[in-house]
Amino acid sequence: MNRRALLKGGFFAGLGLPFVGLQDVVARPLIGAKKAKNIIMMVSDGMSIGTLNMADLYATRIFGRSSKWLGLYRDNKAVRALMDTASASSVVTDSAAASSSWGGGMRVKNGSLNVGMNGEKPQPILQKFKEKGKKVGCVTTVPITHATPAGFCVNIDNRGGQDIIAEMYLGLKFDVMMGGGHKYFGAKRAGGNLIPKYLTQGYKVAENRSEMLTLDKSKPVLGLFAEDGMPYEIDRLHDQELIKTTPTLAEMTMKAIELMKDNKEGFALQVEGGKVDWAAHSNDLSALIFDQLAFDEAVGKVIEFAEKDGETLVIITTDHGNANPGLFYADEANKKFDSLQHFKHSNTWLLAQLNQSFSEQKIIDLIKENQGFEMKPEDVKSLLVHFKDIVPGQLYNESNLPFYEYGKILSKYTDVQWAGMNHTGDYVELTMFGPGSAHLKPFVKNYDLHNFMLKAAEMPETFLVKV
Incomplete structure (x- = not known):
C-alpha cells in the first residue's frame, strides 16, 4: 500500500479546514517541456471502454465523423496511457476515492474525500493552485457538491455530507463552481439557505442558462x-x-x-460528465450514449481552445468503469444499434411516465413514441411484473424504477448488453494534450496524476513515501 507525507496547509488552514503540515519537494520542471499555465482535467465519470467505443460508433455512423476524443488518437494529436483505478480499501473504487487520488495525491478508502486511512488530510490540488494565484473551478452535470468535483476541493470523511461541502466551498471562494445541486445550497438545504451568504461574500449566482451566459469575470x-x-x-x-x-x-x-483565461497566473479547471455514471448505474443506454456525446462535445471545445492557447494541458479520462456495456453480435446489429437515433427520451424519463394501470397497448405506444421501437406484448408483461420487484434504496434510483429489467429487455432491441449495474475494477483510458503531455508514461497509478499536474505547472510536488 502507498502512503504519502503531505503538504503544509497554507492560508486555507485559517478557514478551519484541516491539513497535514509537512514539507514540499522542490518543483522540478519537466525537462524540455513548456510550462502548463492552465490545466483542464476532464472526467467522464463511470465511463467503461464500451461506452467510449459505442459513442464513437454512433458519431461515426450517424454524424459521419469520429468522436472528438478518439479523433485525437486517429489524428495522432494526443498521448495515451492506461490508468489503474483502485482505492485504499478496494480494487474497485468509488468516485470519492478516485477523485481524491487525483486531488489529494493519495489513496483513501471508498466514501472518503481526501481523508487517509490514518486520518491524513492532504491539501486538495485546487487549493494549491489557488494559493499560487491561479483561478480555479469545477463544472459538472451532477451536483457540484458531488464526489468528483469535491475530491479536487475539500477534506471530509463522508462524501454524503453534501450540505457541509456546500458550506466548505463558501470559505474557499473558488472562482467558478457550476452544475446541479441547488438543494444543497438553497431554501431546501437541511442546514439553512446558503445562497444569501454566497451573495454577501461577493458571489454572482446563476440559476439558468441565460443568467450563466451573461456572467462576467468581475465576481466569483x-x-x-x-x-x-x-x-x-x-x-x-x-x-x-x-x-x-x-x-x-x-x-x-x-x-x-x-471567466478565468485572462488571469495572469492562469487557471485550473475540472470538468465532469457526471451523469454518464448515473446512466450506467441505471443500464440506461440512450442516457449513457448521449451524455457521453455531450461530454465529447466539451472535449472538442476544450481542445480547440488549447490548440489556440498553446499553454494549456488537457487531461481526459474517467475515474472508473461502470456496468461494462457493449454491442454484441447479431444478424441485425447495425440496424438495431442505429435505432438509437430515434430515441427521444431516457429509460429514466420513460419509466417515470408509466402507470401500472396502463393497458399493454398504451405502454407499447408510449415506448414507440419516445424510443422508436415496438415492444412485444410478452416484454411489456415482464416489465410490469418487475415494477413490483424493486429493491428500495438502489443507488441513483430513489423512484424505485425497474432499470435492470428494462435494460435487459431493451438489449433485445438494440443488441447492447450490460455486465452489471455498478463500478468495475477495469484499467481506464487516460489521454493528454498540451504542455507536459509528452512525459506521460504508458501506465500510471491514479494518484500519479496529482504530481503530474503539479510538475507540469512547475509547482512543488507532494512527497511520496512508499511502504
Missing part, C-alpha cells in the same frame, strides 16, 4: 442549474423548456474558461 461564480443532477442530454434535447433553461456541459465549460 456559483451556477446551480438543477435541484439534484442536471437532466440527461437525451431528455434535454427533446424538451424546449430544458433547451432554453439548462446549459450543456460544453457551454458551462467554455463559460468557465472565458
Whole structure:
C-alpha cells in the first residue's frame, strides 16, 4: 500500500479546514517541456471502454465523423496511457476515492474525500493552485457538491455530507463552481439557505442558462442549474423548456474558461460528465450514449481552445468503469444499434411516465413514441411484473424504477448488453494534450496524476513515501 507525507496547509488552514503540515519537494520542471499555465482535467465519470467505443460508433455512423476524443488518437494529436483505478480499501473504487487520488495525491478508502486511512488530510490540488494565484473551478452535470468535483476541493470523511461541502466551498471562494445541486445550497438545504451568504461574500449566482451566459469575470461564480443532477442530454434535447433553461456541459465549460483565461497566473479547471455514471448505474443506454456525446462535445471545445492557447494541458479520462456495456453480435446489429437515433427520451424519463394501470397497448405506444421501437406484448408483461420487484434504496434510483429489467429487455432491441449495474475494477483510458503531455508514461497509478499536474505547472510536488 502507498502512503504519502503531505503538504503544509497554507492560508486555507485559517478557514478551519484541516491539513497535514509537512514539507514540499522542490518543483522540478519537466525537462524540455513548456510550462502548463492552465490545466483542464476532464472526467467522464463511470465511463467503461464500451461506452467510449459505442459513442464513437454512433458519431461515426450517424454524424459521419469520429468522436472528438478518439479523433485525437486517429489524428495522432494526443498521448495515451492506461490508468489503474483502485482505492485504499478496494480494487474497485468509488468516485470519492478516485477523485481524491487525483486531488489529494493519495489513496483513501471508498466514501472518503481526501481523508487517509490514518486520518491524513492532504491539501486538495485546487487549493494549491489557488494559493499560487491561479483561478480555479469545477463544472459538472451532477451536483457540484458531488464526489468528483469535491475530491479536487475539500477534506471530509463522508462524501454524503453534501450540505457541509456546500458550506466548505463558501470559505474557499473558488472562482467558478457550476452544475446541479441547488438543494444543497438553497431554501431546501437541511442546514439553512446558503445562497444569501454566497451573495454577501461577493458571489454572482446563476440559476439558468441565460443568467450563466451573461456572467462576467468581475465576481466569483456559483451556477446551480438543477435541484439534484442536471437532466440527461437525451431528455434535454427533446424538451424546449430544458433547451432554453439548462446549459450543456460544453457551454458551462467554455463559460468557465472565458471567466478565468485572462488571469495572469492562469487557471485550473475540472470538468465532469457526471451523469454518464448515473446512466450506467441505471443500464440506461440512450442516457449513457448521449451524455457521453455531450461530454465529447466539451472535449472538442476544450481542445480547440488549447490548440489556440498553446499553454494549456488537457487531461481526459474517467475515474472508473461502470456496468461494462457493449454491442454484441447479431444478424441485425447495425440496424438495431442505429435505432438509437430515434430515441427521444431516457429509460429514466420513460419509466417515470408509466402507470401500472396502463393497458399493454398504451405502454407499447408510449415506448414507440419516445424510443422508436415496438415492444412485444410478452416484454411489456415482464416489465410490469418487475415494477413490483424493486429493491428500495438502489443507488441513483430513489423512484424505485425497474432499470435492470428494462435494460435487459431493451438489449433485445438494440443488441447492447450490460455486465452489471455498478463500478468495475477495469484499467481506464487516460489521454493528454498540451504542455507536459509528452512525459506521460504508458501506465500510471491514479494518484500519479496529482504530481503530474503539479510538475507540469512547475509547482512543488507532494512527497511520496512508499511502504
